[in-house]
Amino acid sequence: MDKKNINLLAFETSSFYSGVALLIFSRTGSVLAYSCFEYEDSKLYSELLMIKSGVLLSKHHLHPHDLDVVAFGSGPGKFTGLRISCSQAKGIGLSLNIPVIPIVSSYALANSLNYNIKNNRIVVVATDARMGELYVSVYLLKYNYSCNDNCIVLQSPILIPTTSLIDWIKYNSIKWEVNINSETDYLLAGDAWKEYSSLEVPNGWINSETYYPSVENVAYLAKNDFLNNKTLSPDVVSPLYVRNKIAFTSLERSKGMGGNPKVGVFDYLEPSDMIMSDIEEVSKLEQKIQTSPWTPGNFKDSLEFGYKSYIIKNNGIILGYCIFMLAPDAVHVLRIGVDNDFRCKGLGSKLLKLCFEICNDHSIGIILLEVDESNAIAIDFYKKHGFYKIGNRKGYYLSKDGKISSAVVMQKNI
Numbered sequence: 001m002d003k004k005n006i007n008l009l010a011f012e013t014s015s016f017y018s019g020v021a022l023l024i025f026s027r028t029g030s031v032l033a034y035s036c037f038e039y040e041d042s043k044l045y046s047e048l049l050m051i052k053s054g055v056l057l058s059k060h061h062l063h064p065h066d067l068d069v070v071a072f073g074s075g076p077g078k079f080t081g082l083r084i085s086c087s088q089a090k091g092i093g094l095s096l097n098i099p100v101i102p103i104v105s106s107y108a109l110a111n112s113l114n115y116n117i118k119n120n121r122i123v124v125v126a127t128d129a130r131m132g133e134l135y136v137s138v139y140l141l142k143y144n145y146s147c148n149d150n151c152i153v154l155q156s157p158i159l160i161p162t163t164s165l166i167d168w169i170k171y172n173s174i175k176w177e178v179n180i181n182s183e184t185d186y187l188l189a190g191d192a193w194k195e196y197s198s199l200e201v202p203n204g205w206i207n208s209e210t211y212y213p214s215v216e217n218v219a220y221l222a223k224n225d226f227l228n229n230k231t232l233s234p235d236v237v238s239p240l241y242v243r244n245k246i247a248f249t250s251l252e253r254s255k256g257m258g259g260n261p262k263v264g265v266f267d268y269l270e271p272s273d274m275i276m277s278d279i280e281e282v283s284k285l286e287q288k289i290q291t292s293p294w295t296p297g298n299f300k301d302s303l304e305f306g307y308k309s310y311i312i313k314n315n316g317i318i319l320g321y322c323i324f325m326l327a328p329d330a331v332h333v334l335r336i337g338v339d340n341d342f343r344c345k346g347l348g349s350k351l352l353k354l355c356f357e358i359c360n361d362h363s364i365g366i367i368l369l370e371v372d373e374s375n376a377i378a379i380d381f382y383k384k385h386g387f388y389k390i391g392n393r394k395g396y397y398l399s400k401d402g403k404i405s406s407a408v409v410m411q412k413n414i
Helices: 046-059 079-096 105-111 162-176 215-227 250-254 276-289 296-304 347-361 376-384
Strands: 006-012 017-025 031-040 069-075 100-104 120-128 133-141 151-161 184-189 205-207 308-314 317-326 331-338 366-372 388-398 404-413
Touching (some): 006 046, 046 079, 079 100, 105 120, 105 151, 133 162, 276 331, 296 308, 308 347, 317 347
Parallel strands (some): 006 069, 069 100
Antiparallel strands (some): 133 151, 366 404
8 A cells, every 4th residue: 555645543432333444545635445344242352353453454455564543432432342442542552653543432423414414403412321321412513514524512521410411402502502693403313312211302303313423433533633633642542431430339329429520400500690680580580489479679679788689590591599688697598589490400509508608708607597388398498408497487478369378487507
């Protein structure tokens, strides 16, 4: 083979389907030959990769020393598979003194969907990570790109609880569409969509039924990286695990522990100061969720009096709010609320945590609040955060339908 050509060997073993490929191309990028072995095997053997690699080299009358670069699907995916392909690629690179190119496996999967697209395409890749969790990545395939490697990373691989995925997609989709001026298709890829029947595909989104990355895409993406001088020394490459721990004790599981790092649907949101222009929207949310709601005037007065007032917004929509009044010996929680549609997702805890921080900042040791005695969910929520009952206030609340109810007074010591 003409030494002006590049001989690239690629491995992809991150999923249930594995493969090894040989790609021969010119320095101008023209593909001269491509051969591969792909197989379905739940048990990977490093010997098999080397045997198949030798067969591919022999087919094109090449020897190992004729290789110029080696690539591998770096993950996320099966731990054993990632270790095998990475170690094989690293070993070849070190022994032959040639560079190595790791290709993110979900990136390769997304690129395989770049065929006959008429619009911009947002691809959500979700693959089974076991233990009720998923590896999730998001990419934008831009219409009218002329090269194979046209993925724009909107979300690099993260670990998400299976139960949070749909909400996470729903409330990030607006952010993904920022600066996209033309019509956009949404496409789902990865094996999570077939492994978890409970996942409801959002309206308008299409299941690609493409579940696994291919060694072909790893090889072709690596070709582009090589031609753009995006290579690594073999001694620094490593798998992209995302989750660093796979074995958990029964006690850890009972506490809800899983892989790491884990991203909940609203973990990225942070509270901000409430301002006068927020009052109208906060008041509408107050009317929606509270049985004895404040008036817009109550919120306006609180801001004017300088009470600590915060909101949590997502994509411009207020999901929760809180108001705390500071006294010399205590902080009083005057109002705290979260939209019913977004409860049990950690937003209330985020708001309450602000109150704890205020106490520490002002050296105040007590937090007080009232809660409707019939609101068992709220009472349990406060108990979980260290509050306890210290009394009752009769006839404290007047509901929208005219009913009068008592309040439970609760306290937490900081």
